[in-house]
Amino acid sequence: MSATDTHIAGLGAQTTLRRKRQMKQALIWTGVLVFAAWCAHGTIIADTDWSRVGGRSGVLASIGRYMQLDLGLLPELVRPTIETFMMASVGTVLGCFFSLPVAWLGAANVTPSKTILYPVGRFLMVLSRSVHEIVWALIFVSAVGLGALPGILAIAMRSVGFISKITAEAIENIDAKPVEAIRATGGNQFQVMYYGILPQIYPVVLATIIFEWDINIRRSAVMGLVGAGGLGLLFFRQMNSFNYGGVSMVILAILMLIILGEIISHYLRKAVI
């Protein structure tokens, strides 16, 4: 009798708990939808000049302009495409060099000073990731002038955050025994790093670098929009001369390059792991 009672009481408690959870979810969803409606009102309804968009036929006509490919642009595409690829590669390698000290500072178990330099390393990681690549490119274009160099630097700075974060985490998770063993046999600081830490982290770090390189191809394709070299510059020029067929050709070239990058990184990752 009493057992059934507690059972029923338990069931009741369960139902109320469930109802509570459903209420909470409904509240969250309503909040999200109301917020979205407010956003939609602000951005789409209040801020858009619908007569300028020109209805369905206007939009279709605007899209149609992109469909007539400008095949005459093909020979001009080769050099920027190669340049974009190279900019991504050099930028990634430079980013790896920048990440080394940052990861060293930002890994809790090897950092030289936990109170001062560790937060500095962590802050540099966040800083690198929170500034968009276009903003980095703007800064470097104003600092070193036009050309491929600001693009390389921007890509390197943008890559530092991710590479050094993963590297620092890998360093924090290493097995301490090999390090101790090398210390016990009289290895110096460099030998401890080279033989004790590096072999443990390098599969993770290499995979991360390959992943970042793949993303950097995407990034280097837009560096030209703000004055660094590569396909972005050609895109910008075609857009400004209203040659929409040429714009489509540049986009196709970017797609080709990215597919190539994805294939290469797929095989590289297999070779590394």
Next chain:
Amino acid sequence: MTEHAGRIQRSQAPKTWSRYRFPESLWRFGAVLAIIVFLGYSMAFMNVDIGLLFGALGGLLGVIGTRFYPPDIAYVLDAGYLASILDTLQMSFLGGMAGVALAIPLAWFSAWNVSPHRRVLFPLGRLGVISARAIHETIWTILFVSVLGFGMLAGVSALTMFCIGFAGKLFSDEIEAVDMGPVEAMRATGANSLQVFLFAVVPQVRVAFTGIAIYTWDVAFRAATVVGFFGGGGMGWYLKRNVQQLENLRVGAIILSIIAMVLVAEFISGWLRAAVNRAK
């Protein structure tokens, strides 16, 4: 006696130890050499002066210091600019939500294990996600601006495409990693692929999807800070105006405000994701 023992030791072990033995060491050396040669050739191809590169690193801090410091903080506290921060937030939220809503069906199509139609819908879903991902958000912005005109509508559309690419890949990876037991049980009882997705897959990935959706908003906010640079509205529009007018102190302040807002967004998204994981 001692001399004899020494001779044996010498003949058994090589004098210096190295981690990689002969054929492997050659491959490694070759790979590193090839990368270095490629990098050197790239520098020559792009006309990048290596001296300038390393000189630039040293001079860079000085240049940035003299040019962007002190930032014009009063400019970013202006009402117009603060309203543009709100615009950016609205764009990123709407773009993220629309992107996630569109990414879920695409991810379902492009997950090999539960795809409703492997020969038609699977490649279509994959193509959709990959092409949305392949094109950078700034290029999407320029394209949408040229079709829809300047303003936040173009920005929201571009962010939607960006979020489809970003969230679609993470979603489909998540779906491909589900436990196939419930899926097979549903299939055995004769459920169609929509029912399998709704009742066998969704309960398993719900929490992960929520986390990914919040993260997508975070990344979309980061992208939203610059879509305005190409005509999409929001903070980027102010950035563009001041860059073109060479108002470097204002540019410095705007960049600082972008960093601050992105940090706030990152903090909020981290907190929300932790809350979702706790409520699991």
